[in-house]
Each structure stands twice: as C-alpha cells, then as structure tokens.
Amino acid sequence: MAKEVVFAGFGGQGVLTAGYMFAEILLKVGFNLTYMPAYGAEMRGGAANCTVKFGDGKIGSPLMKDVNLLVAMNGPATDAFEKLVVPGGTMLVNSDIVDRKIFRSDITVVPIPFNTLAREEGNDRGANIVMLGAVVKYTGITDVETAADIMRGYFDEKGKSKYNDANTRTLHRGYES
Amino acid sequence: MSETVLMKGNEAVAEAALRAGLDFYAAYPITPQTEILEYLSKKMPELGRVCVQADSEITAINMIMGAAYTGKRVLTSSAGPGISLKQEGLSYCAANDLPVVYVDVQRGGNGLANMGSCQTEYKREVTGGGNGDYHAIILAPASVQETADMVSLAYELAEKYRNIVGIMTEATIGQLVEPVTFKEAVDPASLPVPSWAKTGKMISSSDEPIKPRIKDAKPKADRAKYFQMKEEVQMWESTNVDDADYVVFAFGAPSRVVYDALLILREEGQKIGMIRPQTLWPYPEKALEELKEDVKGLISLETNCTGQMLPDVALARDLHFKDRHVPVYSCAYIVLDRIPTVMQVVDDIKAIISGQTEEAY
Structure with a gap:
C-alpha cells in the first residue's frame, strides 16, 4: 500500500512547497507518487494543505484518507487532521504556534519549533525546509545528503541557488529534529 | 522519450500538445483549466507559434476553426459554461470535417457551475454538444501520464477520421501532480499538409473541397464514419x-x-x-x-x-x-x-x- 504524508497549515507557511519538494525527492529516488494540493483563493492566510502518496506500485485515489505522517503547522490543521492519522502513525506539530499539549495517545506526536529552527539558521522563511528535513527523516525515504542534493537542484532550476547553503543547513536542522 | 518529470494534469495537456506539434492555440481563461493557457502563453511565443487569449470563448473557437482549415494542429480549452459557448463553433467544425482538438476540464453543476471535481459535463460531451448530427470522440484520462498520452492520441484520431476530439478531464486530474514522461517533440513544419488544407492559393476546380459537393454525400459519409469510429476507437x-x-x-x-x-x-x-x-x-x-x-x-x-x-x-x-x-x-x-x-x-x-x-x- 502507498504511504501517505499530509502537510497542512495556513497559506504562506510553505506547506505546498514543502510537499512539492518532497514529491521531487520521491521522484528522484525512484518512487511512484501523487501530489494533490488543496487551497483557497488567497495567497496567504487561508487554509492550505497537500497530500503526497508514494509507493512502488499503482496509486489509486490521490486524496487524503489514512495519513501515516502529518505535518501540522497551526492549530486549525492540528484539530482538523489529527483524527485522520492512522493508529501508530506520526504527527509533527509546529510547537511555535500550536498551544495544545494533549493529543491522541495511539499516535506518536513530535513537537518541532519549525519557525525557530529556521530562524536560528538565518533563514526566516525556511520553515518549509525544516518540514522537508523532518519528513525525509520520519519517512526514511533516503538519507539527508541525497535529499539535500535534490533540494539544491530544485532551487537551482528556479534560479535561487544563492540560498543553497542556508537551505542545506536548515534541511539538516529539520532532519535532526 | 524524455526524462520523467513532475507536472500537473493541466500543464501536461499543454506540454503534450506542444510536443505533438501544436501550432495555434486560442482560449479564454476559466478555472480549473487556466494553467493550460498560462503554460502555452509562455512557451508558444518562444517556439514561434501562436497563442491567443481571445476576448471570449466564442472568438476562440472561431479562430480555431479558421486555423484548422489550414491543416495545422490546433487546440482550444475551457470548462463548464465555456465549452457550452463553443458549441456553435464546434458544430461548424463538424460540418466541415475539421480535425479540431479541445480540452474540457469539467466544472461542477449547472449555469456558472463551481470548481468542484465533478463529472457534470458527460451528457453534453458524448452527444456531440452542439446542434446537428455529429459526435466528437471523447477521451477521459485518469492520471497525468494518461492525460499527456491522450493529447497525442487525440491529434492522431482527429486527423485519421477528420473529426473533432475532446479530452474531458476534471479538477482533480487537472490539479493533480504526478510523474510524467513525454513523447519526443514533433516539429509542426515536418507534419504533412493535408490535401484538403486551405493554403491561401487560388482555388481551382481540381482542389479537394472541404465539403463534398454532392448534396447527399456528406450525411452518408458521416453515417459511415460514425459507425466506423464506434467500431474502431473504443478504449477501456x-x-x-x-x-x-x-x-x-x-x-x-x-x-x-x-x-x-x-x-x-x-x-x-x-x-x-x-x-x-x-x-x-x-x-x-x-x-x-x-x-x-x-x-x-x-x-x-x-x-x-x-x-x-x-x-x-x-x-x-x-x-x-x-x-x-x-x-x-x-x-x-x-x-x-x-x-x-x-x-x-x-x-x-x-x-x-x-x-x-x-x-x-
């Protein structure tokens, strides 16, 4: 069966970009995948999420169903999607924003200060890269060096190579979280 | 074959059409298909081909009809009520046996409809859509790869049968991102010019007419063609x-x-x-x-x-x-x-x- 990762938060937090970069890494390391975004008309502030499914075989529905790994970047996302995590699954919660301390007991909950870790690397807008590093770690799809290589390639193509050093450090912080 | 890349269904439509030798595209924006126009508006001028954001859907389909008369590979795209507006033009294309390809990324519901991922345009598409007595071949992809594959297939079928071909997708397929591998690009200049194409030269009596000149020949030929397509084109x-x-x-x-x-x-x-x-x-x-x-x-x-x-x-x-x-x-x-x-x-x-x-x- 395909594994399912959901990135959820406000528009502007980088959940769609983090999910897309994760999809790029999956493609380059040889998985089949689907990436399904869901967002409102707003560029910033509305609810945004994406579902990435991956595996070796055919993938049926690309829509959110049984979440193996949830990245919840704010309170509403935590409240909305915690119930969709499969028993034994994992939820990474943005401890910079989410106040709630009590979660389901049948899933693993990992508080990660996504914004703080990015800021500490001088990469204020790099919370999405922290997410990416953490998701690479908790899915175990590849090692952090391979992921960093593919991420740099993604930014090279976008003409944003000048951020590669900061982004690489930020990715490692996410991977170590 | 090219390298496998990630792409949205809508972008895959555009890239696959370019690679199939698309020479003229005209459309009017409407969600959830605007990425097709957006993508082609960047790429087609670079390739020296024509991409027009028309002032309406009706203008776009009439431009497509004109371009199709020249034998070039053409495309228009829209959704929901936008495709409804094109029906008069599509019926004219059917009347003249033009191999027009269009893409319908369905909207949900009646009238203006919404952006939900629905299949509320089935009935219109499979019955031909416009007035008259014709059918378009309707292809329905379920993945980004199949969307790309069906674009090149659409041109082959359109030209083989001199018939309209519609690719009917929906919001989920248009917005979904998946790995996709494209066919090698075809240079539009290398495609043969059909014998019926209008080239701007003076018409002489030996030119093949767009419509058969004998009054009853067209309905008879159409009937035979629709039965032939029904026999040959079914896919599942x-x-x-x-x-x-x-x-x-x-x-x-x-x-x-x-x-x-x-x-x-x-x-x-x-x-x-x-x-x-x-x-x-x-x-x-x-x-x-x-x-x-x-x-x-x-x-x-x-x-x-x-x-x-x-x-x-x-x-x-x-x-x-x-x-x-x-x-x-x-x-x-x-x-x-x-x-x-x-x-x-x-x-x-x-x-x-x-x-x-x-x-x-």
Whole structure:
C-alpha cells in the first residue's frame, strides 16, 4: 500500500512547497507518487494543505484518507487532521504556534519549533525546509545528503541557488529534529 | 522519450500538445483549466507559434476553426459554461470535417457551475454538444501520464477520421501532480499538409473541397464514419473483471477511488471488478465481452447527481446480455463538490450487493 504524508497549515507557511519538494525527492529516488494540493483563493492566510502518496506500485485515489505522517503547522490543521492519522502513525506539530499539549495517545506526536529552527539558521522563511528535513527523516525515504542534493537542484532550476547553503543547513536542522 | 518529470494534469495537456506539434492555440481563461493557457502563453511565443487569449470563448473557437482549415494542429480549452459557448463553433467544425482538438476540464453543476471535481459535463460531451448530427470522440484520462498520452492520441484520431476530439478531464486530474514522461517533440513544419488544407492559393476546380459537393454525400459519409469510429476507437481498462460478480463502470478521478475500494472489498472476499472507460464516445461496449456469463449486476459510478453515464451502461448491457436481465445500478455523487471517499464507495457497493439498493435499469 502507498504511504501517505499530509502537510497542512495556513497559506504562506510553505506547506505546498514543502510537499512539492518532497514529491521531487520521491521522484528522484525512484518512487511512484501523487501530489494533490488543496487551497483557497488567497495567497496567504487561508487554509492550505497537500497530500503526497508514494509507493512502488499503482496509486489509486490521490486524496487524503489514512495519513501515516502529518505535518501540522497551526492549530486549525492540528484539530482538523489529527483524527485522520492512522493508529501508530506520526504527527509533527509546529510547537511555535500550536498551544495544545494533549493529543491522541495511539499516535506518536513530535513537537518541532519549525519557525525557530529556521530562524536560528538565518533563514526566516525556511520553515518549509525544516518540514522537508523532518519528513525525509520520519519517512526514511533516503538519507539527508541525497535529499539535500535534490533540494539544491530544485532551487537551482528556479534560479535561487544563492540560498543553497542556508537551505542545506536548515534541511539538516529539520532532519535532526 | 524524455526524462520523467513532475507536472500537473493541466500543464501536461499543454506540454503534450506542444510536443505533438501544436501550432495555434486560442482560449479564454476559466478555472480549473487556466494553467493550460498560462503554460502555452509562455512557451508558444518562444517556439514561434501562436497563442491567443481571445476576448471570449466564442472568438476562440472561431479562430480555431479558421486555423484548422489550414491543416495545422490546433487546440482550444475551457470548462463548464465555456465549452457550452463553443458549441456553435464546434458544430461548424463538424460540418466541415475539421480535425479540431479541445480540452474540457469539467466544472461542477449547472449555469456558472463551481470548481468542484465533478463529472457534470458527460451528457453534453458524448452527444456531440452542439446542434446537428455529429459526435466528437471523447477521451477521459485518469492520471497525468494518461492525460499527456491522450493529447497525442487525440491529434492522431482527429486527423485519421477528420473529426473533432475532446479530452474531458476534471479538477482533480487537472490539479493533480504526478510523474510524467513525454513523447519526443514533433516539429509542426515536418507534419504533412493535408490535401484538403486551405493554403491561401487560388482555388481551382481540381482542389479537394472541404465539403463534398454532392448534396447527399456528406450525411452518408458521416453515417459511415460514425459507425466506423464506434467500431474502431473504443478504449477501456479493466481491473479484476474475469471473476467479478459485480462490475463498476467509472472513469476519470472517481475510478481511482473505486480502485482503492475494490482492494478493500477483495480483502473482505467480495468479487468486484471495474471497467474504466477511456473513451466515453464511443462508449466501450465491447468491454462487456470480458465479463463472466453469470455476472450479478453492473454499477454506473460517477460524480454527478443525475447519473449521466447510466443510460450508456444500460445500453451496453442490453447489447451484450440478450438472453437474461442483468440489473444496472447507479452510484451518483456530488459530495460537497468533491469526489466520494473510498469508504463511501465501499459502503454503497455493499448496499447494492446486499439488495438494499434498487436497480436503476
């Protein structure tokens, strides 16, 4: 069966970009995948999420169903999607924003200060890269060096190579979280 | 073949069309298909080809008609009411046997409709759409790769039969990102100029006319052509049908939900199969030859509330099962503008198996 990762938060937090970069890494390391975004008309502030499914075989529905790994970047996302995590699954919660301390007991909950870790690397807008590093770690799809290589390639193509050093450090912080 | 890349369904339409030798594109923006226009507006000028954001859908289809007369590969795209506006033009294209390709990324509902992932345009597309007496070949992809593959197929079919070909997708397929591998690019200048194409030279009596000059020849030729396409163009993909007690007919995005539902039902010992029509016109009636003789029922599953595909499943049933009655059931959904969940489909199929759902035909 395909594994399912959901990135959820406000528009502007980088959940769609983090999910897309994760999809790029999956493609380059040889998985089949689907990436399904869901967002409102707003560029910033509305609810945004994406579902990435991956595996070796055919993938049926690309829509959110049984979440193996949830990245919840704010309170509403935590409240909305915690119930969709499969028993034994994992939820990474943005401890910079989410106040709630009590979660389901049948899933693993990992508080990660996504914004703080990015800021500490001088990469204020790099919370999405922290997410990416953490998701690479908790899915175990590849090692952090391979992921960093593919991420740099993604930014090279976008003409944003000048951020590669900061982004690489930020990715490692996410991977170590 | 090119390198495998990630792309949205809508972008894959545009890239595949460029690689197939698309020379003239005209359209008016409408969600959920605007990425096609956006993508082509960047790429076509770079390649020295023509991309026009027309002032309306009607202008766009009439531009397409004019460009198609020259024998070039053309494309227009829209959604919901935008395709409705193009129907007069499409009917004219059918009248003149023009090999026009269009893409409809469906919207949900009536009138302006919404941006939900729905299949509320089936009925219009498979009946030809405009006034008159014609059919467009309608292709319905269920993945980004299939979307790309069907674009090049659309040009081949359009030119082979000199017929309109529509690619009907929906919001989920248009916005979904998946790995896709494209065919090698074709240079439009290398494509042969059809004998009927208007090249701007003086018309002489030896030119092949666009329309046959003899009054009755066109309807006779059309009738023969539509029967020929019906015989030759049917396409479908089947999953676990050979031992299936019930067979679900589903296309596009909902077929992927059904695929997951079938895995769950199989684990519970229920023998359910699926036929996924890849052509909606001609409807893949021949697919029923794969069914076992004592199949208990057929299910038309679609995301519209009236069951637009249902009569086609019933007709296919009548054609195949002449000696006994096989019930046809309808699972038709518009669920908060989204495609149904896997568990909802599982429950609805179980309700049919257990006799709680009345047959529709």
